[in-house]
Amino acid sequence: MSKERVTLSHVAQRAGVSAMTVSRALRSPDKVSPALLRRIEKIVAELGYVPNPAARALASGRTNVIGALIPSVTNNVFSDVLRGIYAATEDGPFEVQLGNTRYSPLTEEKLLAVFLSQKPAGLIVTGIDQSPASRRMLEGASCPIVQIMEIGSGPIDMMIGFSHYDGAAAATRHLIETGSRFPAFVGARMDPRTQRRFAGFRDVCSAAGCFSMSRCVTTPTPSTVTLGTRLFADLVARHPEVDGVFCNNDDLALGILFEAQRRCIAIPEKLTVCGFNDLEMMAAAEPSITSVRTPRFAIGRRAVEMIVARLADPGPDTGRGAAERVDTGFELVARQSTARRPR
Amino acid sequence: MSKERVTLSHVAQRAGVSAMTVSRALRSPDKVSPALLRRIEKIVAELGYVPNPAARALASGRTNVIGALIPSVTNNVFSDVLRGIYAATEDGPFEVQLGNTRYSPLTEEKLLAVFLSQKPAGLIVTGIDQSPASRRMLEGASCPIVQIMEIGSGPIDMMIGFSHYDGAAAATRHLIETGSRFPAFVGARMDPRTQRRFAGFRDVCSAAGCFSMSRCVTTPTPSTVTLGTRLFADLVARHPEVDGVFCNNDDLALGILFEAQRRCIAIPEKLTVCGFNDLEMMAAAEPSITSVRTPRFAIGRRAVEMIVARLADPGPDTGRGAAERVDTGFELVARQSTARRPR
DNA sequence: GCGATCGCTGTTAACGCTATCACATGGGAG
DNA sequence: CTCCCATGTGATAGCGTTAACAGCGATCGC
Incomplete structure (x- = not known):
C-alpha cells in the first residue's frame, strides 16, 4: 500500500486514456462515451481516487x-x-x-x-x-x-x-390585546435585528399610549436564561406594575418564567410573557410560552x-x-x- | 479599480524583488532583511494582497x-x-x-x-x-x-x-444518597457515549440493589425538552413509585421538570432530578436542576x-x-x- | 589574506488539475 | 461523393504558490 496520493494521471494511465479525459469523465460525464465512462468510474473506485480540491480550484478559478x-x-x-x-x-x-x-x-x-x-x-x-x-x-x-x-x-x-419589526409588532399587539396595560421590553445583545424588534414594540405601544422607556431593560451582553432572570428581577424592582413582557428572544422569556415562578408571580394571571423565535422548549414549558415562530x-x-x-x-x-x-x-x-x- | 486578482508577482514586481522573496516575507519573515520586509508588508497592504490558499496548498502539499x-x-x-x-x-x-x-x-x-x-x-x-x-x-x-x-x-x-461512565455513576450515587429508592433513567439518542452513561447508572443502581430495567426509558430520537415531557409521562404512568430520575442530558431534565410541575409532582420533595452536561439554563431553572458539568x-x-x-x-x-x-x-x-x- | 561560512535573494521546477484548442472519426445533408 | 458539423479524445499551457538549490556579497576565523 503506497503512501503516495492517487492522482488523475494514475487513473488515466491505468485506463489507457489521457488525464483530460478522466477529468471530463468526472466533471461532465455526458461528454465522454458511455463505455469509457464506466471503465473510468471502475478504476476510480478501485484506486480510491479522490480529487484534489486545491488543484481543481487553482486550475479552474472556482x-x-x-x-x-x-x-x-x-x-x-x-x-x-x-x-x-x-x-x-x-x-x-x-x-x-x-x-x-x-x-x-x-x-x-x-x-x-x-x-x-x-x-x-x-x-x-x-x-x-x-x-x-x-x-x-x-x-x-x-x-x-x-x-x-x-x-x-x-x-x-x-x-x-x-421583518423583525413586524414580528415584534405582532407580538406586542397580542400582549396589549390580551390585557397588558403596562407592557415591558426585555432585550439582550442589542444587535440591529434586536433593535428593529425593539422599534416594533415601541411603535405599537406608543400608538396604544402605553409606551414607557423606563420599562425597557436591555443589555449588550449575549442573552441567556440566567440573564432573563436578572433583567426581570431588575424590572419588577423598579416597575412592580408591569403586567406583560415582550422578550427579544426565548432564552430571556424562559428566564422570566423561572424568576416569576420563584417570586410567585402567576403567569398568565398577573403577568403575560412573549418570546421570540419559538425555540422547541417554548411549547414544553409549564406554562407554555407564547412566541413568534421564525423559519430558521x-x-x-x-x-x-x-x-x-x-x-x-x-x-x-x-x-x-x-x-x-x-x-x-x-x-x-x-x-x-x-x-x-x-x- | 481592476477586477483582477492581486498575486504574489504583482507585489513582487511593485517591490522590485522576486515572487519567492515575497512568499518568504509572508511565510518566514525572519529570513528576509528587515528593511525589505517592511517594504513588502507595506505594498501587500496597499494592494490588498490576499494569498491564494488553493495555490499554497497545491505547492506545499499542506x-x-x-x-x-x-x-x-x-x-x-x-x-x-x-x-x-x-x-x-x-x-x-x-x-x-x-x-x-x-x-x-x-x-x-x-x-x-x-x-x-x-x-x-x-x-x-x-x-x-x-x-x-x-x-x-x-x-x-x-x-x-x-x-x-x-x-x-x-x-x-x-x-x-x-469518562461518561464515571459522570453518570457519580450522578446516580448522588441520587441514591439524596434518598431515591426507585431511581429511573431517561435517555434519548442512545449513541455510544449515552450508552456508557446508562451503564454507569445501571452499575451503581445494581450495586445498591435498586436497578430496574423497566424504569429505564430510552429512545433513538434526538433529545428535546418536549421529548423529556413525553418520556416522563410514560414513565410515571408505568411506574408511579419513581422518586428520582437521571437524565442522559439536560434537555430531558428540563422537560421532566416542566411535566412534573404540570402534574403537581413536587421537586425535590417527591421526585429528584439530575441532568447531564450542565447547560446554562440548569442553574436558572425553578427549582434549579442538578447536573454533571462537562467542560465542553x-x-x-x-x-x-x-x-x-x-x-x-x-x-x-x-x-x-x-x-x-x-x-x-x-x-x-x-x-x-x-x-x-x-x- | 584567504577560504569558509552566513545571510539574503533569485531561478527553476513542480504541485494536480482544467481551459482551450487541435485533431480524428463518423454520419447526414446537399 | 463531397462538405460540414457533431462527437469524442488528446496535447499543451497555465492557475499562484512553494521546495530546493544556486548565487553572490559580506563577515569571520586563523
Whole structure:
C-alpha cells in the first residue's frame, strides 16, 4: 500500500486514456462515451481516487465552497440556520465554510476579504446591516450572495428572511390585546435585528399610549436564561406594575418564567410573557410560552438552494440574474403564557 | 479599480524583488532583511494582497485546515465545543472545516476520506467509537488527530475528554444518597457515549440493589425538552413509585421538570432530578436542576491547542510525538432538584 | 589574506488539475 | 461523393504558490 496520493494521471494511465479525459469523465460525464465512462468510474473506485480540491480550484478559478458568515455559533437561532445550510449541502458537491463574525462588523469585513479571495461558489451573510466596506466588497463579488434572516430594501443580490419589526409588532399587539396595560421590553445583545424588534414594540405601544422607556431593560451582553432572570428581577424592582413582557428572544422569556415562578408571580394571571423565535422548549414549558415562530432551518436551506439555482442558471442579465427577495414571514404562536381575557 | 486578482508577482514586481522573496516575507519573515520586509508588508497592504490558499496548498502539499467531525450542529453540547474550536483558531493561521456526521459511522467514513484527501493540518473527531475503516484511515493519516469528548484506552493519537461512565455513576450515587429508592433513567439518542452513561447508572443502581430495567426509558430520537415531557409521562404512568430520575442530558431534565410541575409532582420533595452536561439554563431553572458539568468549551479549545502544539513540535519520535491523553474530569453540581435529606 | 561560512535573494521546477484548442472519426445533408 | 458539423479524445499551457538549490556579497576565523 503506497503512501503516495492517487492522482488523475494514475487513473488515466491505468485506463489507457489521457488525464483530460478522466477529468471530463468526472466533471461532465455526458461528454465522454458511455463505455469509457464506466471503465473510468471502475478504476476510480478501485484506486480510491479522490480529487484534489486545491488543484481543481487553482486550475479552474472556482471552488465548490459556499461561505456562510454567521454572528454566533452558540446561539440556538443560528445553529438552526446552520443545520438548514448543512442539510441543503450534504447531497450536493458544495461544502460549507463557516465564518463567525461574533456580531462585529470589523470581523465580518476581515472574514469577507478572506472568503472572497477564495472565489467561493456563493456567499451567505447574516442580516442587512453590512458595513459600507463589506457592502462594497460584496457588490464587487462575482458569486451569488444571499443575505439571510431579515428582509429590507436594497438587497445586495438575493435575500431571504422576515421583518423583525413586524414580528415584534405582532407580538406586542397580542400582549396589549390580551390585557397588558403596562407592557415591558426585555432585550439582550442589542444587535440591529434586536433593535428593529425593539422599534416594533415601541411603535405599537406608543400608538396604544402605553409606551414607557423606563420599562425597557436591555443589555449588550449575549442573552441567556440566567440573564432573563436578572433583567426581570431588575424590572419588577423598579416597575412592580408591569403586567406583560415582550422578550427579544426565548432564552430571556424562559428566564422570566423561572424568576416569576420563584417570586410567585402567576403567569398568565398577573403577568403575560412573549418570546421570540419559538425555540422547541417554548411549547414544553409549564406554562407554555407564547412566541413568534421564525423559519430558521428553512431560511438556511433555502439560502443554499437559491445559490445553487443561480449557479445552474445565471439568469437573463449578464452576470447576476434578477435579484430574488423572499419574505418567509413569521407566525405568532399564542400559548398559555398569554392566555388572558382582556378586561 | 481592476477586477483582477492581486498575486504574489504583482507585489513582487511593485517591490522590485522576486515572487519567492515575497512568499518568504509572508511565510518566514525572519529570513528576509528587515528593511525589505517592511517594504513588502507595506505594498501587500496597499494592494490588498490576499494569498491564494488553493495555490499554497497545491505547492506545499499542506493546508491550514483543521477538520472537525461532529455528530450534530444543533445539539447544545457540540455548539459549545465548536465555539471552543473557533475561539482557539481565530487568532491563528488555521481555519476550521466542519463535518457533520449526524451520528452515522458511515457518514463519518465518507467525510473522513474527503477530509484526509485534503491533507489537513489536523483532525478533530468526536468520541472513541470510530468504525474499523475510520480507524484505519486515521491511523494512516499523517497529521495530528485528537479524539474529543471522551477518554478511553487505545487512543489513535491524542485524546481529550472525560469518562461518561464515571459522570453518570457519580450522578446516580448522588441520587441514591439524596434518598431515591426507585431511581429511573431517561435517555434519548442512545449513541455510544449515552450508552456508557446508562451503564454507569445501571452499575451503581445494581450495586445498591435498586436497578430496574423497566424504569429505564430510552429512545433513538434526538433529545428535546418536549421529548423529556413525553418520556416522563410514560414513565410515571408505568411506574408511579419513581422518586428520582437521571437524565442522559439536560434537555430531558428540563422537560421532566416542566411535566412534573404540570402534574403537581413536587421537586425535590417527591421526585429528584439530575441532568447531564450542565447547560446554562440548569442553574436558572425553578427549582434549579442538578447536573454533571462537562467542560465542553475547554475541550474544543484544548483540542485545537493540542494540534497546534504538535505541529510546532512534532516530538521526539519520527512523525508522531508521544500520544497525549487528557482527562478533563467533570463536576457534579448539586442544586435544588436533588436537595433532599435521605430518610 | 584567504577560504569558509552566513545571510539574503533569485531561478527553476513542480504541485494536480482544467481551459482551450487541435485533431480524428463518423454520419447526414446537399 | 463531397462538405460540414457533431462527437469524442488528446496535447499543451497555465492557475499562484512553494521546495530546493544556486548565487553572490559580506563577515569571520586563523
